Amino acid sequence: MSVRRLAPQEVQPQHFAWSAASQEKVAFWLGKYPQARRQSAVIPLLWLAQKQEGWVSEPALRAIADQLGMPYIRVYEVATFYTMFHLAPVGRHHLQVCGTTPCMLRGSEDLKALCRSRIGPAFQVSDDGLFSWEEMECLGACANAPVVAIHDYYHEDLTAESLGALMDDLAAGRNVTPGSAIGRATSAPEGGPAVLLDESLYDGHLAAPVKLPNLPEPA
Amino acid sequence: MRCLDGRIRTWGRCGPGDRDGDRGMAKIIVDDVEVDVPADYTLLQACEAAGAEIPRFCYHERLSIAGNCRMCLVEVKGAPKPVASCAQQVRDQRPGPNGEPPVVVTKSDKVKAARNGVMEFLLINHPLDCPICDQGGECDLQDQAMAYGRATSRYDENKRAVEEKFMGPLVKTVMTRCIQCTRCVRFATEVAGVPELGAIGRGEDMEITTYLEAALSSELSANVVDLCPVGALTSKPYAFNARPWELKKTETVDVMDALGSAIRIDARGPEVLRALPRVNEEINEEWLSDKSRHAVDGLRRQRLDRPYLRKDGKLAAVAWPEALGAFAQRLKGDPARIGAIAGDLVEAEAMKALLDLLRGLGVANTDCRQDGAAIGTSGQRGEYLFNTSIMGLEEADAILLVGTNPRVEAPVLNARIRKSWLQGALKLVGSVGEAVDLTYPAEVLGSGPATLEELAKGKGGFMKVFMEAERPVIIVGMGALARADGAAVLKLAAEIGMKAKVVREGWNGWNVLHTAAGRVAGLDMGFVPGPGGLATAAMLAPGALDTLILLGADEVAAPASTFTVYLGSHGDAGAQSADLILPVGAYTEIAGTWTNTEGRVQQGRRAIFPKGEAREGWAVFRAVSALAGSVLPYDSLEALRARLMADAPVFGGLDYAPGAATPLDLRLVGTAGQVERTPFASPVRDFYLTNPIARASEVMAQCSALAASRAATPALVAAE
Numbered sequence: 001m002s003v004r005r006l007a008p009q010e011v012q013p014q015h016f017a018w019s020a021a022s023q024e025k026v027a028f029w030l031g032k033y034p035q036a037r038r039q040s041a042v043i044p045l046l047w048l049a050q051k052q053e054g055w056v057s058e059p060a061l062r063a064i065a066d067q068l069g070m071p072y073i074r075v076y077e078v079a080t081f082y083t084m085f086h087l088a089p090v091g092r093h094h095l096q097v098c099g100t101t102p103c104m105l106r107g108s109e110d111l112k113a114l115c116r117s118r119i120g121p122a123f124q125v126s127d128d129g130l131f132s133w134e135e136m137e138c139l140g141a142c143a144n145a146p147v148v149a150i151h152d153y154y155h156e157d158l159t160a161e162s163l164g165a166l167m168d169d170l171a172a173g174r175n176v177t178p179g180s181a182i183g184r185a186t187s188a189p190e191g192g193p194a195v196l197l198d199e200s201l202y203d204g205h206l207a208a209p210v211k212l213p214n215l216p217e218p219a
Numbered sequence: 220m221r222c223l224d225g226r227i228r229t230w231g232r233c234g235p236g237d238r239d240g241d242r243g244m245a246k247i248i249v250d251d252v253e254v255d256v257p258a259d260y261t262l263l264q265a266c267e268a269a270g271a272e273i274p275r276f277c278y279h280e281r282l283s284i285a286g287n288c289r290m291c292l293v294e295v296k297g298a299p300k301p302v303a304s305c306a307q308q309v310r311d312q313r314p315g316p317n318g319e320p321p322v323v324v325t326k327s328d329k330v331k332a333a334r335n336g337v338m339e340f341l342l343i344n345h346p347l348d349c350p351i352c353d354q355g356g357e358c359d360l361q362d363q364a365m366a367y368g369r370a371t372s373r374y375d376e377n378k379r380a381v382e383e384k385f386m387g388p389l390v391k392t393v394m395t396r397c398i399q400c401t402r403c404v405r406f407a408t409e410v411a412g413v414p415e416l417g418a419i420g421r422g423e424d425m426e427i428t429t430y431l432e433a434a435l436s437s438e439l440s441a442n443v444v445d446l447c448p449v450g451a452l453t454s455k456p457y458a459f460n461a462r463p464w465e466l467k468k469t470e471t472v473d474v475m476d477a478l479g480s481a482i483r484i485d486a487r488g489p490e491v492l493r494a495l496p497r498v499n500e501e502i503n504e505e506w507l508s509d510k511s512r513h514a515v516d517g518l519r520r521q522r523l524d525r526p527y528l529r530k531d532g533k534l535a536a537v538a539w540p541e542a543l544g545a546f547a548q549r550l551k552g553d554p555a556r557i558g559a560i561a562g563d564l565v566e567a568e569a570m571k572a573l574l575d576l577l578r579g580l581g582v583a584n585t586d587c588r589q590d591g592a593a594i595g596t597s598g599q600r601g602e603y604l605f606n607t608s609i610m611g612l613e614e615a616d617a618i619l620l621v622g623t624n625p626r627v628e629a630p631v632l633n634a635r636i637r638k639s640w641l642q643g644a645l646k647l648v649g650s651v652g653e654a655v656d657l658t659y660p661a662e663v664l665g666s667g668p669a670t671l672e673e674l675a676k677g678k679g680g681f682m683k684v685f686m687e688a689e690r691p692v693i694i695v696g697m698g699a700l701a702r703a704d705g706a707a708v709l710k711l712a713a714e715i716g717m718k719a720k721v722v723r724e725g726w727n728g729w730n731v732l733h734t735a736a737g738r739v740a741g742l743d744m745g746f747v748p749g750p751g752g753l754a755t756a757a758m759l760a761p762g763a764l765d766t767l768i769l770l771g772a773d774e775v776a777a778p779a780s781t782f783t784v785y786l787g788s789h790g791d792a793g794a795q796s797a798d799l800i801l802p803v804g805a806y807t808e809i810a811g812t813w814t815n816t817e818g819r820v821q822q823g824r825r826a827i828f829p830k831g832e833a834r835e836g837w838a839v840f841r842a843v844s845a846l847a848g849s850v851l852p853y854d855s856l857e858a859l860r861a862r863l864m865a866d867a868p869v870f871g872g873l874d875y876a877p878g879a880a881t882p883l884d885l886r887l888v889g890t891a892g893q894v895e896r897t898p899f900a901s902p903v904r905d906f907y908l909t910n911p912i913a914r915a916s917e918v919m920a921q922c923s924a925l926a927a928s929r930a931a932t933p934a935l936v937a938a939e
Contacts, residue, residue, distance in 0.1 A: 003424045006431075058431075071414035073430040080419040 004080045006058050007088035016059035022052045026067075039068045042078050046085055055086040083136060091125045091132035093170045096149040099135040102142035110160040111146055118167060130171055143187035144180060153178035157190075245309045246320035253320060262304035262312070262323060263291050271325040274334065274363045276341075276448045277400035278305035281504060282409060288341070288400050290363065292333040296322035301333040331367075338367040341398050344379045344423070345449070352396065354450030356463040360398065381426055387434025388921040389441045389513055391458050397451035399425050403443040410506065411437040412637050412658025427451070434925055438630035438906055441509045445495065456513055456918045457493045461485075469826035470497060472813055474564045474736035474806045475511040475913065476629045478502055478609065479815030482511065484807050484826035491515045491807050491827060501610045501876065502815070508630040509922060510906065510913055515807070517916030521790045523802035524831025534800065539832065543839075545799055546784055547846035549766040550580060558584030558758040561746055562771030562787070563735030564910055566811025566823070567870065569786075569803065569836025570737065570746050571863045572851060573770055576840045579849040583752030584764065587741025589772045590902055591755045592697055593705030593889075594731060595742035600869065601883030603742055604818040606727035607692050608878040613639045615728070617647040617688035619681075619719075621671065621712050622899030623696020624655050627906040628734050629816075633657060647688070649681045652698055652899040666898035668708050675714040682718070691719045692728040698901045700731070710889030717885045727879040729888075733816040734902055734909070736806075737771075740814040744867045769793045770836065771803075773911050786836055788829075791911035803836040804829030805912060810856060812863070817876040820869065 006012070018026055029044040042064065049060040056079055065075040079085045086094065097103075097111050115133040118126075125132045141147045144156030148163060155166060155178055162181040169176045184190055245258040249269035256265045261284070263273050276288035286306035293304045297313055304323070312321035324330060342364065349355045381394040399418065404427065407416040413436050415429045429435060435443075444454050466485040473480040473494070481499035485492050494515045496507035526542035527534040537545075550557065559577055561570050570587060577585055588595065595603045607615065612635050625633040639645040640659040648661040651670045664670050664681055674682050685691055693716050699708045713729075721728030733739060741747075748754050758764055761778040768784045769777065773793040777783040785797035788805035803809075808829040814820045829835070837859055844851040853859040864871040907923040908914050 003426070004420055071408075071417075071430075073415055073417035073428075076430055077417045077419055081421045 012058045016063045039070045095133035096136045098139040098147045100138035103146040106145035108146040114160045156180045157182045248322045258310035260309045262307050282405040289337045294324040334367045343374050352450035353453040359448035384428045385432040391453045391455035396449050402446040411439045413437040441512050471823035472821045473511040477733035477816040486826045503631045513918045514913040514916045517912040521915040522830045527800040529798040546843045550847040554581035556765040557582045558764045559768035560772040561587040565737040565771045567740035572837035572840035576844050583749030586755045587746035589775045590701035592700040601881035602888050603731050605730040605816040608876045615692040616690050618692045620650040621695045622652045622699025624901040627903040668894035671711040686719045691721045694730045696732050698899045704894045706890040707892035707894045713885045713888035789911035802833035809835045819876040
């Protein structure tokens, strides 16, 4: 975690306006709340603004505040509270590298070192505009540590090599598959199950009816 | 809000149900003392009622409850952990197994240990810079660290550092000292009604700031300095000036607006260093407007410290005897061609002495209404008072503002209206006048007298509701009265008042909001034109008078042909055009009486002595009366006050607002006449520069410039 600030003035655009596609989604979210409670939509709207522009700019904050009838500072508070909102432009692929204890123990330091060498310092967009990265607090996928979130998806069980390959694929515009980089099914053991291997466990004989002693007599 | 026990409570403490009396009481045992308290009291309030002192940082009686500092931990029997006493209500506590009252312990070892732990966490990131901190000596954290702090720190890491924030010319920030109590955020949002402060970031990186570091756009912004329990927000003009124990503290009355807020003047030697609010629930609670607080540096600049007499077209310094001689000489002229205008900040004693002096000489041309407000001559005292009283506004359910912008004319009163609106008692506010942001929703019904005519006929949706209100209030401002057609406008307002029956049994909703601290006292003593006398405008006509006495009146332009005697404290407009200048003390330098807009008579005390050769105003008139051959019958302030009370008994009731007790017949208010089409405009064009003291103040000049630049650039304020 670090102190979060809005991007400097020279980076900020002059205006913000919803695109036609976003407008539809904005209407959907606003429709979920009564008019007097429309500020409930602040997080979805910030999220939509980020989807549209790639980041949340200062004019976007104000536009959303005006739309929801909120003081600017209240929207500013929300946007700076949640690290999922990018307050400055990011690369086309923004890597959110988890650095919390389980991921660190499983090698996230290597991932960060790779990001640093291939992209540059955190929050800095690479020269080709393709990548940027930041360290996140716990992403909540500790069983598959270390984890990197790219766009809306988790890439798990990474090593410096597999993350490097992943970035190569992204740079080349190839489709990447989210999930475990070593083929685990969700958080199942690596290389398949190691216990409860006896096939008979699953043939149904253990589920045979049991006579319970205190069942009421059938009528 | 009136609760069961008859006391008015601040908002946030009790719900709307209290008005109906369904509040209910509950018993609770605090440190073996059983107390009976309202069930919606917080544990903290119940503990205080039982005499137990609870430390706190984030909790404040007049703000909503945040519960984030954790300093107020107490032990509740049956609860597994210490609980934050500010955030739990008595009614939610579990009784004992046999229905005994809940038991709270505030002095156990567990409580002490818990608070020690909280204090240790608070101090982890708080710098140890008390020797260079302006809050030192009056700091909650410092005080409570003495009780709950460890002797040494166990923390070896670096402390966090936070960038400074800009919050305008009044509030100095050292944000590293902030303990995130959020009192300032809640004050700005709730009381001041300008939601511009907020907490950005989270966790250790949470910071208090304004949006894009704009200065607070509130007239009450400097109150956050008082609220801050640590040295994060301190007073910028007072920075590094003094330690609290060096200051001589004098409790007195504010004169920057007509509310008469309770203040404390802190002075060191001959200098006033700061003005702070005192608690007065009936007027200012514990708030103070920025002008009342920070215009005091104007008491050091532009001062008149010796008499001046114009000789050969130039003002020359003269000694008192020569100045008084010249004054007496003028007073011996034709009484019909002598006149006097009393200014806005003048104390009752000086006005009384001048009035007695002139009446003794047969002069009828006297007026205390330098703005020419058409009020105060009908003989009905209730006509020109704020009869509902400031505290009474909390019971109002509908308010009609006529030609007034209370936000700049009386910011503390405006905060009271906002409080009433937030509490839910006040449901409807209509305004005839300028469309301004009052910090609460107000329907602009129109801009001028034409709208009043409509309202007086009972037309419009607003009047329909207003006439059915249980506790309707009309507030007439000087913007409606200080006009050529003021008396006719007053009549229209009174007609609306009669239609809505604002004066009824046990309720008086007829209010005049004055802007001058000395005005009501002047009207009470009859400092208005005597029989056949001229009013302000007539006195100022060229050739009308030979001699014009301006007692602190700076907002009028005396004609060049008239010999002008100016008595005042500052070299402002009045002094520049005067032919004879007699220096008198400012409000901090005299013992004086002021009557606020409610008709509440209050006595101020002298904090420092007048500058140089300046004297108290009444003493000047007593001295000149002997030379003019009409000796005033009092030689001391006490004798003068006795005379004042004898002539106008209302001056005997100190610190008392008559409220609904003042008889008032609205039929006799105002005079029917033709009204003009011009819209109402508040007389306060620049909140920060309304009087000579404020105009001499550097701080007020900065505030004024900032407000002007904010008005020039399209505002970054939320569209609400």
